[in-house]
Amino acid sequence: MPETSFDYGLEGFLADPQLKGRVGLVTNASGRDRHGVHIAKRLAGHPRLQLVRLFSPEHGFWSNAPDAEDVEHTVHPTLGVPIISLFGPRQAPTRQDLEDLDLIVYDIQDVGVRFYTYISTLRNVIDSAAALGRPVHVLDRPNPIGGHIVEGPALTPGFESFVGHVAVPLRYGLTPGELARWYASTSGAPAPIVxxxxxYRRRQPFTGLGVPWTPPSPSMPDPATAAFYPGTCLFEGLNVSEGRGTPAPFRMLGAPWVNADRWLAALGNRLPKGVSAVRCEFRPTFGTFEHQACQGILLRSDxxxxxxxxHFGLEVIQSLMRSHPGQVTFLTRAGDTMPFFDRLAGNAWLREGLLSDVDLSELMERAQEECTAFCQARERFFLYD
Incomplete structure (x- = not known):
């Protein structure tokens, strides 16, 4: 398939001669066409669609706000339309936000992982629009880590949060449009227009599509980062830097107390084919261990x-725990009563298994068993081979 045959869902939407009316657009910096032009700019010049209001997820409209930091409402500096933040004191549009709109449009590049919070925003937008009877249009984008693989664990009831707001496996193997169709079906909301x-084919890597990558968040600089993210983001629940504030977030992992040589020795032959790990030293410019000298490992993939x-992310965690007994701790964030690792994992049994040094094959078998029903059910929402 030639690279030039690919294009984003926004092109079909913008070209439809039947569409007209007042639009609320949910997007961020990643909402661009293949030439880098932002959809907000294209909507602002559309002959039949009027851009009335913008809505932004975590990290804000410009995708540059720090992780987990509230984002304020603002006004677009050149388009003059309000930007309503959906990450702060409120995380869903209000009736007042939506009642003067004819349609709500969602266009954000995602990474196919449950705790990447844009799907939490997508759920809230679908729910809010359903309450007012407003149609939701999802302009689809590829799943950069592949739409053919599902990895557990599932989200256990009682472990919900904004990093666990949609009851799918940790790695769910759907595009945003497919996920929106699945969620509407399970929640009873009207089906979105995707x-x-x-x-596009669901096994295609993003790097083969012939389009540029626009980072959807500050620490997602490239598709290589997204590839490791489902496993290495779990480090956010530990007293270890997950690499935010370094040149290789979610691939550069470590702490001031880490002995990289011991860690690498414990990791040994547990590396999957094509993945390498080397010793590194770094000093994060922000995030965990900000400005502190850290030692650790750098992950690469061919x-x-x-x-x-x-599975691989858990191998890396378990090898660190085995090589540094008693030094790895599971953190609880301010204002919460549950370890953040459990929020990310969607359960407590995974953390408990790691603390008890249970064999990872046993833990992953349970994780995959939890996903069996979802793996079968999701197929009827596929839009791509």
Whole structure:
């Protein structure tokens, strides 16, 4: 398939001669066409669609706000339309936000992982629009880590949060449009109108699509980061830097107390084919251990995706725990009563298994068993081969 055959869902939406009316657009910096032009700019000049209001998820409209930091409402500096933040004191549109709109449009590049919070915003937008009877249009984008692989664990009831707001496996193997169709079906909301990508297959790596990558968040600089993210983001629940504030977030891992040589020795032959780990030293410019000298490991992959990224991330965690007994701790964030690792994992049994040094094959078998029903059910929402 030639690279030029691919295009984003936004092109079909913008070209439809039947569409007209007042639009509320949910997007961020990643909402661009293949030439880098932002959809907000294209809507502002549309002959039949009037851009009335913008809505932004975590990290804000410009995708540059720090992780987990509230984002304020603002006004677009050149388009003059309000930007309503959906990450702060409120995380869903209000009736007042939506009642003067004819349609709500969602266009954000995602990474296919449950705790990447844009799907939490997508759920809230679908729910809010359903309450007012407003149609939701999802302009689809590729799943950069592959839409053919599902990895558990599932989200256990009682472990919900904004990093666990949609009851799917940790790595769910759907595009945003497919996920929106699945969620509406399970929640009873009206089905969203999904505008599919052209010329996309679910196994295609993002790097083969012939389009530039616009970071959807500050620490997602490239598809290589997304490849490791399902597993290495779990480090956010530990007293270890997950690499935010370094040149290789979610691939550069460590702490001031880490002995990288011991860690690498424990990791040994547990690396999947095509993945390498080398010793590194770094000093994060922000985030965990800001401005502190850290020692750790840097992960690389010869492939644009990592097939069992969750399993591998847990291998890296378990090897650190085995090589540094008693030094790895599971953190609880301010205002919460539950370890943040449990919020990310969607359960407590995974953390408990790691603390008890249970064999990872046993833990991953349970994780995959939890996903069996979802793996079968999701197929009827596929838009791509």
């Amino acid at each position: 505008w599919p990508c052209r010329g 492939s644009p995706t990592v097939d069992q990224a969750v």
